[in-house]
Amino acid sequence: MAQADGRLRLLRNDGGNANRYLKLQLTGLTVAGSKNNRFGIGAKVEVRAGGMYQMRVVTQPVTHFGLGQRDRADVLRIVWTNGVPQNVFYPGSDQDLVEEQILKGSCPFLYAWNGERYEFVTDVMWRSALGMPMDIMGGGGGGYAPAAASLEYIRIPGDVLVAQDGVYSVQVTGELWETGYIDEVKLVVVDHPDSVEVLLDERFVPPGDATLRIYQVAQPRPPVAATDEHGRDLLPLLLERDDRYVSQFRLGRFQGVTETHDLVLDPGELDPAQDVTLFLNGWIFPTDASINVALAQSDQLASMPPQVQVVGPDGEWHTVIDNMSFPSGKAKTVVVDLAGKFSSRDRRVRIRTNMQIYWDQTFFATGDVRGPAPQATLAPVAADLHYRGFSRIYRKGGRYGPHWFDYGDVTLEQQWLSLEGQFTRYGDVLQLLQRADDMYVVFGPGDEVTVEFDADDAPPLPAGWRRDFLLYSDSWLKDADLNTGTGQSVEPLPFHGMSRYPYGADESYPADAEHLRYLRRYNTRRMTANQHLP
Numbered sequence: 001m002a003q004a005d006g007r008l009r010l011l012r013n014d015g016g017n018a019n020r021y022l023k024l025q026l027t028g029l030t031v032a033g034s035k036n037n038r039f040g041i042g043a044k045v046e047v048r049a050g051g052m053y054q055m056r057v058v059t060q061p062v063t064h065f066g067l068g069q070r071d072r073a074d075v076l077r078i079v080w081t082n083g084v085p086q087n088v089f090y091p092g093s094d095q096d097l098v099e100e101q102i103l104k105g106s107c108p109f110l111y112a113w114n115g116e117r118y119e120f121v122t123d124v125m126w127r128s129a130l131g132m133p134m135d136i137m138g139g140g141g142g143g144y145a146p147a148a149a150s151l152e153y154i155r156i157p158g159d160v161l162v163a164q165d166g167v168y169s170v171q172v173t174g175e176l177w178e179t180g181y182i183d184e185v186k187l188v189v190v191d192h193p194d195s196v197e198v199l200l201d202e203r204f205v206p207p208g209d210a211t212l213r214i215y216q217v218a219q220p221r222p223p224v225a226a227t228d229e230h231g232r233d234l235l236p237l238l239l240e241r242d243d244r245y246v247s248q249f250r251l252g253r254f255q256g257v258t259e260t261h262d263l264v265l266d267p268g269e270l271d272p273a274q275d276v277t278l279f280l281n282g283w284i285f286p287t288d289a290s291i292n293v294a295l296a297q298s299d300q301l302a303s304m305p306p307q308v309q310v311v312g313p314d315g316e317w318h319t320v321i322d323n324m325s326f327p328s329g330k331a332k333t334v335v336v337d338l339a340g341k342f343s344s345r346d347r348r349v350r351i352r353t354n355m356q357i358y359w360d361q362t363f364f365a366t367g368d369v370r371g372p373a374p375q376a377t378l379a380p381v382a383a384d385l386h387y388r389g390f391s392r393i394y395r396k397g398g399r400y401g402p403h404w405f406d407y408g409d410v411t412l413e414q415q416w417l418s419l420e421g422q423f424t425r426y427g428d429v430l431q432l433l434q435r436a437d438d439m440y441v442v443f444g445p446g447d448e449v450t451v452e453f454d455a456d457d458a459p460p461l462p463a464g465w466r467r468d469f470l471l472y473s474d475s476w477l478k479d480a481d482l483n484t485g486t487g488q489s490v491e492p493l494p495f496h497g498m499s500r501y502p503y504g505a506d507e508s509y510p511a512d513a514e515h516l517r518y519l520r521r522y523n524t525r526r527m528t529a530n531q532h533l534p
Contacts, residue, residue, distance in 0.1 A: 019066060019067065019068050019069065020066075020067040020068070020069065020070060020071065020072075021064060021065060021066050021067055022047060022064075022065040022067055022072075022073055022076070022091060023062055023063075023064055023065075024045065024062070024063045024064075024065070024076070024091075025039070025061055025062050025063075026039055026040030026043060026045075026058060026063075026078065027039070027040070039058065039060070039061045040058050040078070040080060040081070041058055041059065041060075041081075042057065042058060042081045043057070043058045043078055043079060043080050043081055044056075044057055044058075044078070044079040045057075045058060045063055045065075045076065045077070045078050045079075046076070046077045046079075047065045047073045047075075047076050048073065048074050048075050048076075049067050049068075049070045049072070049073040049074055050070060050074065052067075052068070052070070054066075072090055072091065073090070073091055074089070074090065075087060075088070075089050075090075076088045076089075076091045079417065081482075082288070082290040082481055082482055082483070083177075083417065083480060083481060083482040083488075084177070085415075085416060085417050107123040107124055107125045107126050107176075107178070107329055107477055108123065108124055108125055108172050108173060108174050108175075108176075108178070108180050108443075108477065109122075109123055109124070109171075109172070109173045109175055109391075109405055110122055110123070110124045110154060110156075110170060110171070110172055110471065111170065111171040111173065111405075111407050112156055112160045112161040112168075112169075112170050112171075113161065113162060113164055113168070113169040113170070114159065114160050114161070114162055115162035115164065117407065117408055118169075118171055118407040118408075119160055119407070120391075120404060120405045120406075120407060121154070121156055121160060122154060122329060122330050122331050122332065123328075123329040123330050124152065124154055124172065124471070124473060124475075125150045125152065125180060125182075125473060125475045125476070125477045126150065126152065126204060126328035126329045127150035127151070127152055127204065127205065127206070127207040127328065128148075128149060128150035128207050128475060128476045128477045128478075129145040129477065129478075129479075130144075130145070130147065130476050130477065130478035130484075130485070130494060130501045131144055131145070131289075131478055131484040131485030131486055131487055131501055131502060132144060132145040132289055132292065132479070132484060132485075133145075133289055133292045133293050133296060133483055133484075133485075134292070134296070143500075144485050144500065144501060144502070145501075146206050146207055146208065147207075147494065147498050147499065147500050147501035147503070148206070148207040148208035148496075149183065149207055149208070149436070149474050149475060149476055149494070149496060150207045150473070150474070150475050150476065150477065151207065151208065151209065151210035151472075151473075151474055152328075152472070152473055152475075153188070153200055153212055153470045153471070153472050154200075154202070154470065154471045154473075155198070155199065155200045155202070155333075155468065155469070155470055156170075156468065156469040156470070156471055157468055157469075158466055158467045158468045158469065161469050163455035166454065166455050166456055167381075167382075167452045167453065167454065167455060168187060168378070168452065168453040168454075168455050168469075169450065169451070169452050169453075170187075170450075170451050170452075170471065171388075171407070171448055171449070171450055171451075172185075172448070172449045172451065173388060173391070173447070173448045173449075174443045174444055174445050174446065174447045174448075175390050175391060175405070175415075175445065175446070176416075176445065176479070177416040177417075177419075177445060177479060177480040177481070178444070178445070178477055178478065178479045178480060179419055179421075179442065179443070179444050179477070179478045179480070179490055180441075180442070180443050180444070180475065180476070180477050181440045181441070181442055181475055181476040181477070181478075181493075181494055182432075182433060182440055182441045182443070182449065182473060182474075182475045183432070183433070183435075183436045183437065183438065183439070183440035183474045183475055184433060184434065184435055184436040184472075184473065184474040184475075185380055185383075185433045185451055185471070185472065185473050185474075186377050186378065186379060186380075186471075186472040187377070187378040187380075187453045187469055187470075187471055187472075188212075188374045188376075188377050188378075188469065188470035188471075188472060189374060189375045189376040189377070189378065189458045189459070189467060189469060190214060190371075190372060190374050190375065190467070190468045190469065190470060191372065191375045191459075191461055191462065191465050191466070191467050191468075192216060192371070192372045192465060192466060192468070193464065193465055193466070194464055194465060194466045195218055196216045196217060196218045197216065197217050197218075197220070198214060198215070198216050198371050198372070198468050199214075199215045199216070199217065199279065199333050199335065199371075200213075200214065200215070200333060200335075200470065201213065201215070201333065201334065201335035202327060202328050202332035202333050202334065203324070203325040203326060203327065203328060203332070203334040203335070204325050204326055204327070204328045205325060212374075212470075213370075213371075214370075214371030214372060214373075214374075214470075215277075215279075215335060215369045215370070215371045216369060216370070216371035216372065217279070217363075217365045217369060219365070220279070220363040220364070220365060221267060221268070221363055221364040221365065221366065222238070222239050222362070222363045222364075223235065223238065223265045223266055223267055223268070223362060223363070223364065224266050224267065224268040225264075225265075225266040226238050226263065226264065226265050226266070226362070227264045228246075228248050228249075228261060228262055228263065228264070229260075229261060229262035229264075232248060234246050234248070234263065237359075237360075238359060238360070238361055238362045239361070240361060241281055241360050241361040242360070242361075243360065243396055243397030243398075243401055244360070244397065245282065245283075245358035245359065245360050245397060245400045245401060246263065246282075246358060246359045246360075247358055247399075247400035248261070249261035249356075251356070252301075252354070253301065254287065254291045254294065254295070254301070255285060255286075255287060255288070255291060255356070256284075256285055256286050256287035256288075256291060256303070256355065256356045257287065257291070257295070257301065257303055257354055257355065257356065258354050258355065258356050259354060260304065260352065260353070260354045261352075261353065261354070262350055262351065262352050263350070263351045263359065263362075264348060264349070264350045264351075265278070265348065265349045265350075265351070265362060265364075266347070266348045267347050267348075267349070267364045268347075270347050270364075270366060271366060274366040274367050275337075275338070275339040275366065275367065275368075276338040276339065276342075276347075276364055276365075276366055277335060277336065277337055277338060277339075277364065277365045277366075277369050278335070278336040278338055278349060278362065278363075278364055279333060279334070279335055279336075279361075279362065279363050279364070279365065280327075280333070280334045280336070280351075280359055280361070280362045281327075281331065281332070281333045281334075281359070281360050281361045281362075282327050282331075282332070282334075282357055282358050282359035282360050282361075283327055283329065283330045283331055283332065283357070283358055283360075283401075283402040284326050284327050284329065284355065284356060284357045284358075285356040285358075286356075287303065288479070288481050289479065289481035289482075289483040289484040289487065290481055290482065290483045292483070293483045303354065303355055304352075304353055304354045304355065305322075305323040305324065305325060305326060305353060305355065306323070306324040306325070306326060306351050306352065306353040306355065306357070307319050307321065307322060307323070307324065307351070307352045307353065308320055308321035308324050308336060308338075308341070308349060308350075308351060309349070309350040309351075309352060310338075310341055310342055310343065310344075310346075310347075310348070310349060310350070311344055311346040311348055312343050312344055313343055313344050315344075315346075317350055318343070320341040321336070321341070324336055324351065326353075326355055326357055327357065330402040330403070330404075331360075331402065358400055358401075358402070374470070375458070375459050376457060376458050376459055377472075378453040378454065378457050378458065379434060379453070380430060380433050380434065380451050380452060380453055381430075381452055381453060381454045382428075382430055382450075382451070382452040383428070383429045383430040383432070383433050383441075383449060383450065383451045383452070384427065384428060384429065384449070384450045385424055385425075385426050385427065385429045385441055385443060385447060385448070385449050386426050386427075386447070386448055386450070387412075387426065387446055387447060387448070388410065388446065388447070388448035389410045389411050389412040389413070389446055390410060390411050390413075390415050390445075390446060391405040391406055391407050391409065391410055392405070392406040392409035392410070392411075393405055393406075394406065412446075414445065414446060415445065415446075416445045416480070417480075417529070418527050418528065418529055419444050419445070419480055419488060419489065419490065419527060419529075420488060420489045420490070420527060420528055420529045421442075421489045421490025421491050421526075421527060422442070422490055422491070422519070422523040422524065422525065422526055422527075423442045423443065423444055423447075423490060423523065423525040423526075423527055424441050424442045424443065424522050424523055424525060425522060425523070425524045425525045426525065429441045429449065429522070432518075432522065433449075433451065436474040436496065438493075438495045438496055438509070438510055438515065439514075439515060439518040439522075440475070442490055442493075442523055444490075444527065476494045478494075485501065485502045486502050488529065490527075492509065493509040494509075495509050495510060
């Protein structure tokens with residue numbers, strides 16, 4: 001061997017193959033994956049075997065770890081190039097490891113007490129994406145996503161939220177690789193005749209708008225026909241909300257982006273004198289910050305939000321809504337006002353996109369769909385922050401269903417690399433959720449916020465009526481993808497009125513006496529970056 005000083009050295013192996021080793025080849029996802037990196041070059045691999053610890057950065061297809069006389073390693077951790085960790089316990093000595101396609105960022109989860117157990121409702125805080133590179137969901141351009149807080153209403157069906165001992169109880173959990181900041185929570189009571197269904201428009205919209213509009217439908221009109229761009233019959237998949245999803249499209253190079261596909265809906269005969277509203281329920285598998293960066297750098301790939309098209313007098317399809325938007329996560333409803341959109345007797349509607357959206361149910365409604373006014377708004381009476389862990393994850397409805405979560409099956413083992421900064425200390429946090437004042441609960445992976453409301457504050461339910469609920473929140477969310485601006489840390493702290501995020505030296509979190517007391521009293525749980533194996 002030639003040394004740096006020019007001298008030669010002879011190395012001789014006198015031990016033969018007496019020692020054992022681990023030979024590892026990483027395989028990154030190449031279809032619908034978050035990376036175009038076949039061998040995971042740049043990933044960090046850590047191995048622990050007894051008291052021995054080794055770390056390598058992947059620089060070639062095969063990475064070698066010596067184990068001495070140990071039969072095998074105890075645990076192997078890969079930190080992929082977008083920061084996602086993957087653990088393998090007791091790996092084999094000669095192993096190809098394929099990257100897992102895991103849900104690392106989506107939004108915090110909402111569970112409600114249904115009278116017997118806590119049941120997963122949906123994900124929340126979807127309107128906030130602090131530090132998310134633009135081209136988010138077809139946004140295009142440069143910079144980061146809007147910095148305003150997510151002001152959001154989430155529908156909770158009445159049979160999912162049931163009072164126990166005079167209390168309505170919900171859980172907001174952090175189970176993905178994210179930091180959440182919850183500033184205000186309220187529970188809105190909506191009573192309505194049993195003969196109508198009450199709905200919200202739960203599409204994604206930029207943060208900042210808190211307008212509440214409730215819809216009610218007494219006679220939903222399912223389409224008489226539904227096809228894709230190839231004429232394949234999709235109608236049986238769309239008649240009921242039954243976890244059978246439209247999934248005939250081809251996945252693309254990146255998670256969240258598919259080949260362009262169509263959904264053509266025929267409502268049948270409609271009264272031309274009445275307004276028409278389209279309701280769609282489904283879920284989206286989103287891109288992430290790393291994918292948005294890749295899309296922004298490509299002149300061939302881009303997200304195309306759903307377009308709404310109708311048939312014109314010339315018999316051709318014409319776009320009447322450039323951006324219908326998409327469901328804000330899992331099991332969400334999108335409401336499309338079609339009043340004044342038709343220009344011929346043909347009432348078919350075509351929705352065209354290349355986003356990874358799975359529709360479960362669609363129907364039309366005619367006439368006035370304005371819903372009832374809320375009967376009461378309940379402020380929280382108790383709130384507690386604590387560590388809970390991570391629910392078992394599965395796909396509801398099978399391969400094409402959304403990721404769903406079993407609250408009753410939980411692991412305490414941390415699933416993600418630690419984030420750095422000052423989180424809110426565990427315990428009573430009621431004072432932090434009563435109003436939007438930039439003094440909020442800061443929570444991370446594994447944390448849970450229990451929020452309770454006094455059921456006696458709601459009015460009596462009239463006979464023959466049904467009660468549903470809306471959970472309102474004022475909050476922010478920041479995922480920990482390595483391409484998210486300051487995604488690995490709690491700071492800088494968001495605040496209402498900031499013009500951008502991350503913000504510059506010309507702006508700062510409030511530094512008055514009240515906010516400084518809040519920081520000293522509540523945000524005392526210091527977390528540091530996790531550099532090694534657990």
